[in-house]
Each structure stands twice: as C-alpha cells, then as structure tokens.
Amino acid sequence: MIKLNFDVKKHILKNGLEVITIKKNTQISSINIGIKVGALNETLEEKGISHFIEHMIFKGTENRTFQRLNDELESLGGEYNAYTDYSQTVYSISCLEEEFINGIELLSDMLINSKLPEEEVDKERGVILAEIRSSKDSVEDFSFKRINEVAFEHSALKYDVAGLDENVKNFTRDQLYSYYKKYYVPNNSLITMVSSREHDDAIKEIEKYFGKWQPKEVKSLDVKDEKNKDIKVVTTKENIELSTIIYLFTFYDLDKKSELPLRILNHRLGESANSLLFREVRENRGLAYDIYSHLDITKNVKTLYVYTAVDEEDINDASKAIEEIFKDIKSKKIVIGNNDLNIMKKVHKTAVISTLEDSFELCSYILSQSLEGEDIFEFLEDMESLNSITADEIYEVANKVLNNPTIHILKSS
CATH class of the missing domain: 3.30.830.10 (Metalloenzyme, LuxS/M16 peptidase-like)
Known part of the structure; x- marks a missing residue:
C-alpha cells in the first residue's frame, strides 16, 4: 500500500473558481491553473486561437509591461510554463516557498488583467508561424499531423492545436481579446496548489488575488466523438x-x-x-x-x-x-x-x-x-x-x- 505524504481539500470561491489545496511537507511550492478551453472549443475559423492566447498571456497586463512581467516571473527563481491541448490551457509556476505568494499574485494578474497589446500580437504571430513551420520540418511531427488529417473528417483532432497558418496570419487583437474574455473566467477555471501552508492560509491567498475575478456564463462543451477512418x-x-x-x-x-x-x-x-x-x-x-x-x-x-x-x-x-x-x-x-x-x-x-x-x-x-x-x-x-x-x-x-x-x-x- 502506498503511503500518502500530502493532504487535500477542495474549495469553491463565491465567483465559482474551484481551488484544490494540497498540503505537503515541501520547500518547493507549485501552483497550476487550468482554463477549460482548447482546440475542441474552436470553430474552423478559430483553429489556433486558444494556443495564440496562451502565448499572449505572457505579453503584459494592465499593471505590468511585457518586460516587467517576464522579469518578475524570472525573479521567482523557479520555473514557469504554459501549454494548450484539445480541452484545456494550463499555466504553472514552481518556486521556493518564500516566493509562493508572489507567484500567485503574478498568475492572477496574467489571467485576469491581460492586455494583449497590439504590437505584441504582431510579434507573436511570427513566433507561432515559425513554431508551426518548424513542426513541418520534423518528419515525426509532420507524420503525426498528417495521420490525424486523413483519419478524421470532422473531429478537432484533424487539426493541430497550434492552428492553421491562414488563421494565425489573420487573427486580430479584437478577436483574441473577445475569445479571452469569453473563456478566461473563474467559473471556467480550476486551480491546484501544493505548498507546506495550512489549507486555510493557502485559500486566503487565492481569495485575495483571484476573488475579484468576475464570473460569466460559459456554454458547456458538446463534443461529438469520431472514430478514425479505416484507410x-x-x-x-x-x-x-x-x-x-x-x-x-x-x-x-x-x-x-x-x-x-x-x-x-x-x-x-x-x-x-x-x-x-x-x-x-x-x-x-x-x-x-x-x-x-x-x-x-x-x-x-x-x-x-x-x-x-x-x-x-x-x-x-x-x-x-x-x-x-x-x-x-x-x-x-x-x-x-x-x-x-x-x-x-x-x-x-x-x-x-x-x-x-x-x-x-x-x-x-x-x-x-x-x-x-x-x-x-x-x-x-x-x-x-x-x-x-x-x-x-x-x-x-x-x-x-x-x-x-x-x-x-x-x-x-
């Protein structure tokens, strides 16, 4: 029998944000926030928009410029990252316990107050297009993308999470911001956090920084499963x-x-x-x-x-x-x-x-x-x-x- 070395409590804030605090004897804390949006949510014309926004969340907020935000993330001395898949977009920070509150505050600013500045949209467009093209140069990546293209007719799996070139070239800042505001809401999100703090102390910090996040009605995702073609x-x-x-x-x-x-x-x-x-x-x-x-x-x-x-x-x-x-x-x-x-x-x-x-x-x-x-x-x-x-x-x-x-x-x- 495996012995558990942590304790878990679930909480729901008044704005609908679900939070799971994990108390563990550790000197390294972690906080992850998952937004329930990904490639499955996108229409054909939106293919790639969830991934584009993931990149843009690091490009500055109402309170921090792009440079200041990234300098402060770097100054945590730990690791920070993000990824988008078919059903979710995840942001994570791992750092020393002493930097944990700073990490929470930074994530809250990024998720709630992102500005998606126009000049950064155009810069990041080139980065994402290069990412898409580099995957085409990898024979292995290209092969996986190609089999998905031929295996499915309607499934979102037919398309790579990074999106379609034409879409990425044409997304406007207004399109990105509208999509961000539609899905990046507390009642469509979930936080997990590991620290040595007591559950009550940990949830107080989350409430302090994420409690002001305003909820909004989000339609539940209706996904139709599609079997692969026998081909x-x-x-x-x-x-x-x-x-x-x-x-x-x-x-x-x-x-x-x-x-x-x-x-x-x-x-x-x-x-x-x-x-x-x-x-x-x-x-x-x-x-x-x-x-x-x-x-x-x-x-x-x-x-x-x-x-x-x-x-x-x-x-x-x-x-x-x-x-x-x-x-x-x-x-x-x-x-x-x-x-x-x-x-x-x-x-x-x-x-x-x-x-x-x-x-x-x-x-x-x-x-x-x-x-x-x-x-x-x-x-x-x-x-x-x-x-x-x-x-x-x-x-x-x-x-x-x-x-x-x-x-x-x-x-x-």
Missing part, C-alpha cells in the same frame, strides 16, 4: 532520409474498467524499452532504430498510435511485422503472463511514487484529473486493481481496440 494513405515529402509508418486506433466506446488493461497492453506493446514492437522490429529484424506506441485517454480524446521510421525498402516488412504483433496479441499467441503484470505494477508504483515526491508533478496530476472530472485518488484504485487483473482482460481489450486502424506512410518524393 491507408501514402504521402510523399522531399529530402527525407527515412520513411515513417503510423497506425492510429480510436476507442470511444471502451468502458472505464477497460482502461487499466489497455494501459498495461500499451506498456507491453510499445511503451517500454523491452516492448513487443521494439523487440521484434528493432532487435529481431533490425528494421528500425525507433519504434513506440503512444496512448491518450482523456474525456474527449481516446487514441492509440504506433510509430516507427524505416528505410523505404523496409516499409512492407516493417508493416507486416507490426501487424503480426497486433494479430498475435489478439489471438493469445503472445503470452501475457504474471511476470508482465508484476512488471507493470512496479512501473505504475514507481510512476505514482515519483509523482507524490515531486511537488510540480503532484500539482499537475491533480489538476489534470480534476479538469477531466476524474477521482484524484484513482492511482490508488489502480494499484489495487492491478492485483486482480488477468491476462484475459488484456486480450479482451486488445480485441476491442486493435481493429480497423488508419495507416499513414510517409515516403521520400
């Missing part, structure tokens, strides 16, 4: 040394209790350095240097990818080897024994303990679980479930998920 597409690109192969599976009809067996399957399939795919495609056949699987299980995104890069002459052999692994798992030809389950349990336990020990990781995990509406202590339930899970459950989930993939192959033109 194989070949794309060509100039001046690439290796060809890439990606398989994409979606599993929106999978029930909650099957998610843990799927995580074990993914680890055995391609997540570990001794995975089935790695051993067969790289070690046994020498076809690829890099091969892995990637699993995403959130409320609105249920995807499993398998990726590798090979010489063009080895595409067919590598594809055949990968598909044989899928087939042999589903038919139980590949044995998943007690040793595999024990290893997965150790992997899971190591990941959990690492998260509990690190203030930033703990803060991020609890934020993610809470934004998804999941139990923040789910990892404890998973530990118990691992004791009773069977190989048959893993084979069953393999037969549910590993069907009708979208396949994308990238070759040199």
Whole structure:
C-alpha cells in the first residue's frame, strides 16, 4: 500500500473558481491553473486561437509591461510554463516557498488583467508561424499531423492545436481579446496548489488575488466523438532520409474498467524499452532504430498510435511485422503472463511514487484529473486493481481496440 505524504481539500470561491489545496511537507511550492478551453472549443475559423492566447498571456497586463512581467516571473527563481491541448490551457509556476505568494499574485494578474497589446500580437504571430513551420520540418511531427488529417473528417483532432497558418496570419487583437474574455473566467477555471501552508492560509491567498475575478456564463462543451477512418494513405515529402509508418486506433466506446488493461497492453506493446514492437522490429529484424506506441485517454480524446521510421525498402516488412504483433496479441499467441503484470505494477508504483515526491508533478496530476472530472485518488484504485487483473482482460481489450486502424506512410518524393 502506498503511503500518502500530502493532504487535500477542495474549495469553491463565491465567483465559482474551484481551488484544490494540497498540503505537503515541501520547500518547493507549485501552483497550476487550468482554463477549460482548447482546440475542441474552436470553430474552423478559430483553429489556433486558444494556443495564440496562451502565448499572449505572457505579453503584459494592465499593471505590468511585457518586460516587467517576464522579469518578475524570472525573479521567482523557479520555473514557469504554459501549454494548450484539445480541452484545456494550463499555466504553472514552481518556486521556493518564500516566493509562493508572489507567484500567485503574478498568475492572477496574467489571467485576469491581460492586455494583449497590439504590437505584441504582431510579434507573436511570427513566433507561432515559425513554431508551426518548424513542426513541418520534423518528419515525426509532420507524420503525426498528417495521420490525424486523413483519419478524421470532422473531429478537432484533424487539426493541430497550434492552428492553421491562414488563421494565425489573420487573427486580430479584437478577436483574441473577445475569445479571452469569453473563456478566461473563474467559473471556467480550476486551480491546484501544493505548498507546506495550512489549507486555510493557502485559500486566503487565492481569495485575495483571484476573488475579484468576475464570473460569466460559459456554454458547456458538446463534443461529438469520431472514430478514425479505416484507410491507408501514402504521402510523399522531399529530402527525407527515412520513411515513417503510423497506425492510429480510436476507442470511444471502451468502458472505464477497460482502461487499466489497455494501459498495461500499451506498456507491453510499445511503451517500454523491452516492448513487443521494439523487440521484434528493432532487435529481431533490425528494421528500425525507433519504434513506440503512444496512448491518450482523456474525456474527449481516446487514441492509440504506433510509430516507427524505416528505410523505404523496409516499409512492407516493417508493416507486416507490426501487424503480426497486433494479430498475435489478439489471438493469445503472445503470452501475457504474471511476470508482465508484476512488471507493470512496479512501473505504475514507481510512476505514482515519483509523482507524490515531486511537488510540480503532484500539482499537475491533480489538476489534470480534476479538469477531466476524474477521482484524484484513482492511482490508488489502480494499484489495487492491478492485483486482480488477468491476462484475459488484456486480450479482451486488445480485441476491442486493435481493429480497423488508419495507416499513414510517409515516403521520400
């Protein structure tokens, strides 16, 4: 049994802001704030706007110029960052306990009082366009974007979070500011904070700086799940040394209790350095240097990818080897024994303990679980479930998920 080294309390401020305080014996404090807005909220004409605003939040407020804001963030002496995905935008600060209140105040100013200055919009436009173009130069990034484009017709997953070039080129400051004011409201946000402070003291600081944030009605997000197309597409690109192969599976009809067996399957399939795919495609056949699987299980995104890069002459052999692994798992030809389950349990336990020990990781995990509406202590339930899970459950989930993939192959033109 894992021993918890922290205590958690949930609070709702009068303006609707949900706050989770995590009391932990630590000298490093962390605060994360998640805004429930991302690429899923965007219309076609808005693709990229959530990500653009994430960049602009660091560009100055009603109280601080761009330079002053970033100087003060830097002076915290810790780490500050942000990211946008399909369903949320997250801002985080980790710093010494003595700088914790300064971190809270800075985040509140950024989130509540951002100015989105016109001159910075034009500067950041160039930065984001360069970010989009640099991802096109990466064969791996390009391949993942391309398979999403061909796998979906209507899903937001069809488009990269960074957006469409044409949109980014044409967003106006007024468009950005209107979108920011629409979604950046307390009743559409959630804060998690890890510190050694008592819960009452911690929440007083949040109330002091975030209590003035004015709520506004926000429409709940209505996402229609779309299965990937059962299709194989070949794309060509100039001046690439290796060809890439990606398989994409979606599993929106999978029930909650099957998610843990799927995580074990993914680890055995391609997540570990001794995975089935790695051993067969790289070690046994020498076809690829890099091969892995990637699993995403959130409320609105249920995807499993398998990726590798090979010489063009080895595409067919590598594809055949990968598909044989899928087939042999589903038919139980590949044995998943007690040793595999024990290893997965150790992997899971190591990941959990690492998260509990690190203030930033703990803060991020609890934020993610809470934004998804999941139990923040789910990892404890998973530990118990691992004791009773069977190989048959893993084979069953393999037969549910590993069907009708979208396949994308990238070759040199």
